Amino acid sequence: MEAQFEVEALIxxxxxxxxxxxGEVIESRFRVDPGALEQLELEGADERQVVRQTAVFLAAHQPVIDFPPMLDLADVIASYDDYPEQLRLQLAAESD
Structure with missing residues (x-):
């Protein structure tokens, strides 16, 4: 079963x-540096949707329970070569 993610804006x-x-609630903070959005060619994208789809992407690669307490999109870009393309595909599919 695919994990369902709640995304709450903090600052x-x-x-x-x-x-x-x-059986437990996992919480992780995601930081969206505008430079990372630019690198992903997603300037002006809804950051909340980018975060949600990033969580979905990461859940396909590691257990949710292993998410770090703080995660920066730049780290995801550096760690997964297929992340930018997969993220753009997920966001496009979500908007259809």
């Missing part, structure tokens, strides 16, 4: 992501 460019995993 500018920072979001709290919650999900249920292994």
């Amino acid at each position: 500018e460019h920072e979001y709290l992501v919650r999900a249920q995993a292994e």
Whole structure:
């Protein structure tokens, strides 16, 4: 079963992501540096949707319970070569 993520805006460019995993609530902060959005060619994109789809992408690659307490999109870009393309595809599919 795919994890369901709640995304809550905290401060500018920072979001709290919650999900249920292994019977507990997992929380992780996601930071969206505008430079990362530019690098992803997603300037002006809805940051909340970018964060949600990033969480979905990461959940396909690692258990949700292993999400770090703080995650920066720049780190995801550096760690996964297919992340930019997959993120753009997920966002496009979501808008259809």
